[in-house]
Structures are given as C-alpha cells and as structure tokens.
Amino acid sequence: MNVLDVPGYFDFAGEVLSALSVADAAVLVVAANSGVEVGTEQQWERVRARKLPVLLFVNKMDRENVDFEEVVGQVQERFGRFCAPIQVPIGDAHGFKGVASLLAKPDAVPAEVQAAYGLAKERMLEAVAETDDALATKYLEEGTLSDDELQSALTKAVLTGALVPIPTGSASHQLGVKELLEAVVRYCPSPAALPLAAQNGAALKADPKAPLTALVFKTTADPYVGKLSLFRVYQGTFSANSEVFNVTKGQAERIGQVFVLRGKTQDPVASLAPRDIGAVGKLAVTTTGDTLSQQDRPVVLSGLKFPAPLYTLAVFPKSKADSDKLGTAMARLAEEDPSLAFSRDHSTGETLLSGQGDVHLDMAFQKAQRKFGVSLLSQLPRVPYPETITSTVQMESRYKQQSGGRGHFADIYLRLEPTERGKGVEFATEVTGGAVPKEFFPYVEKGALRACKEGVLAGFPVVDLRIVLYDGSHHPVDSAGMDFDTCGYNGFKKAFQQDHPILLEPIASVTVPDSAAGDVIGDFNGKRGRILGMTPTGDGTTVVEAEAPLTAMQRYALDLRVMTHGRGTFMLKVSGYEPLPPHLHQKVVEQAAKRE
C-alpha cells in the first residue's frame, strides 16, 4: 500500500492533482469540529471527477463539543445520502474510546453504543440496498440482509463510487486508525485487480515481463539529496542500475538506485513491479509528467494536468549574489512544482513568478531561500502600457553636425499612421528619385524601431502604427548610415509626440463560474469593469463573463477568495488593449519619470 499525503489548502491544488493522477483511491479527511469546509468540497469534486473510490474519514473525535451525527448530516446534505458511516464512535471528547464497526458481530458491540449502533446499521443497510436492485427487493421483503451480502455489496459499491463509507476516529490518539487502514485494504481496489485504461491507443498490461511503462508524477529538489523523481510503474519492471528511455523527451536515462519512500527515509530496492510507486535520483532530462519506457516501444502516458496560474508577482533578487542564482532557483522551483510558472515580461523587463495564490508564492520564496540560498523580494508586477498614436502625423527631421573633419548629415520626412490593434509596428518607404539613397533605408528603420522599443511617453514599447519614410535628402560626402540611424531615432520621437499620443491599457477578459454572482458583478463595477454576459448553468451557479483593466485584476485570486469564501474559481487572459483614460495617463507618465 502506497500512501500519498497531500496538503489541503487551496493554493496547493497542484500537489493534489499530481497525487490523484497516480492514486487508485482517496481518503478525504474531515475534522469533526469544523465539518465540511470549502476545501472539502473542492477536493471532493477532484476525486469524483476522476471516478476514484473514496473514503471520508471524520477525524478529531477526541475534541470537545464534536457531534459525529451532525457531521454525517452535513456530508450527506452536500454530497448525498450515498455517503454512509461504517462505524459508530464510542464515547466522545475526553471520553472518546474508539470505534465499533457496523459489520462487527453483535456481541462485540459495547453496551453504551447499542442504540446508536442499531440506527446506524439500519441506515447503512438502506444505503447499500440502494446500490443494487436485487438487494433492495430482498431488503424490502425480509427487512434485513446477511452480513455476507452486506459486505460484498458494500465492497462493490465503494469501487464503483456508488457508496462512500464514512469511517471515524482520532488520528492523534491513534483511535480508529487501524480500522481506517483495514477499511482501505478492504474497500479500496487492489492495484493488481484494476483494469488498466488504454493509453493513447496502446493497451497496457500489468505484467512485470511487459515492456516498461512508468509515469513520473512528482519531482523534488533538495540541495543535499539532489533531484528525486517519483514515478508509478504501469507495466513492466522498473530495475535499479538499468537504462530506460524517456519517451516524452526522446532521450535515454541512466537509472541508478531505485527507492521506495517512507516519509523522509529512502529504502533501496532492486526493482519495482507494475502498479508500484517508487523514486529514482539524479535523472538528467526527466521532468514531472514524463513517461519512462523503452525505445522500441514508445507508449506515451497522458501527462499530468496542472492548474493554470492565478496570481503573479514580480520577483527581485535582494543582492548581487542572489541575482546570479535567481534563474537556476526559479527553474528548479518550477520543475519541482509545475503549478508554479516562471516568465519574463519583455515590456517591463520584470521576472515574474505565477502560482495559485499568495500562500503558494510565499512558500516558493521560502523554498528558494532554504533550498537554494536565494533571497527574493516581490511586488505586484508593473502593468505595461504600450504607447501609440490616434491620428496620422508627419514631419521633417534633420541631423547635421560640422565639427572639423568629416561632417554628418541626414534629412528625412517621416509619416506615422495609426493601424489596427495588435498590428505592432510596420516600416515602409515611399521615397522617389533617390532623394534618400536606398542603402540608408535600413538605417532609418533601425533608428526608428529602436525608439519604438524604448518608448517615448513612459518607457513602454510603441505599438500599432506604420512608419513611412516618404522623402528627405542627403549629402554626397558627409552622409553615412549611422547619421540616418540617429536621424530615424530622433525623428521618430519628435513625430510621435506631435498630436496627443496615448497609452494603451491591457484589458483582461475574465470568466467566473460562481453561485455568488451578485457579489462578483458588484465587484466588477468597482473595478472599471464591464459585464459581458451571465449564463446560469442550472446547478445553482452562474457563469459571469466580464472585462476589466488588468491593473484592477492583479489581485483577483485573493479578492475572489474573500468574496466567495474560497469557493470561487476564475479564468483570466489579456484579451486586448484600450486607451488609458486621461486622468490615469498622467499618473503613469509621472511614475515612469520617477523610475528613471
């Protein structure tokens, strides 16, 4: 039995998805004193979406004022009546003594829970009967079912997800834990018995002699131990000191020692059989989601899906030493946790780290410090405001210098025309009669484009215009390429500023499926947003589609959590650019000046 322990907090959805991708069953833990929480619902959705058998363990029965029946009621209300206790707790709070299985022999049931036991058993019989028509008929006719019937129907129902057993106990007092493990053994599928789904058209067989097929579902990096890749074998045998083929990367990998993990302990093993989970160190090219196989039989397992990043911060090294290590540290962090993404914004020059939320990124910074010795500072990323014009402008620009020796001379006429959004910058020439010789055109272009990249108003790139060189003159001796380059650069900047150039602001389009549509919509109104549509989905949620300036959406992952008590999810992408309102234009220009 391999147990994969994952954190429950929202920000660590990536960890959960990675473990679920190789798990055959799940145990969802609910604390008796807090009951079903938003996180419980989210994990429930994930587990059910993968059609995994699930056990719902009600923990902390030793706490004051906990009520097992109340928690069961909550579970049934949220998830359905097919979630049913398979035990009754004996005593509660300080007096909590353990659990009595509903499948125990009647004389093994302590007297103090006899009444509750009867009711609970009744409820379980009903729940199990409901999963099977023949059994339901028998139960109706005879008023009961034999323990054998109950047991085998229950096992079957848990496997298909038709029934979710609720065991209970106290982890810290080691009460109900043994029974939980027994329930896992009894109700969760034996890996050996599970059929293997065909992968990308290829049938797999859990046969140790079949060609190796294994999936790397997690990678950890440790400065002392180095890189460790956790994998699950689907077919074939994963042997120590062998060579495998990474099908995803198309490269061979040397396998040294193979381990099974017990917490932080690594136990070396000679080989691992189909369905088992293990770890291997120091793989050269392999990353999370890769398939390890054999070159002559390259089956690629469907990789892992990680949640899209929701929250982004710009990161800065604290010192020069940190700066040197920044790139490697970020790359390692992203390798370890694929729900982190690391990128660079070319229009602002900032290094960006994206993840699920503030806690997720905080943890990443702590890891960078602890594992790679890199100290990082962070802040919300600078929003880029590309610059452009709104009307056609034209102007002559002349560059002339006469300071002894050979002179410098260039003279050009530039026309700037606004183009459609998203078109970028184009350059064209309409010079006739050789007023500016052809050989100088590329220099004018290079100078003008350099100015575009630098920006004119606030240091952001110029976009969406056509630059036309339509006339000019030159000097047969003094004119050189560099003179036309300088002239193109200066000339562009002057022409650009002639008629009220503007800043464009990135607009995010956002989709929020949520039951708190009212709050979500109200919030957009306060964010200079626009509601584009509201579509009820029929299950109590409404999909809100909206647009809002990116500036207002940078903290949306955190805002939405507050608004919806953590329930809300959203998708966001930059969908276009719109003129920045005049009252904000000045502010951005001033901030840019301060930066210089």
Ligand SMILES: Nc1nc2c(ncn2[C@@H]2O[C@H](COP(=O)(O)OP(=O)(O)OP(=O)(O)O)[C@@H](O)[C@H]2O)c(=O)[nH]1
């Ligand atoms: N009273 C009581 N406290 C418990 C019990 N089990 C766990 N705790 C306490 O609850 C707290 C959280 O326990 P964890 O084991 O970290 O919980 P978890 O569900 O793994 O949390 P994440 O991994 O962060 O999602 C700790 O302070 C534990 O000591 C229990 O049965 N009874």
Ligand SMILES: [Mg+2]
């Ligand atoms: Mg934990």
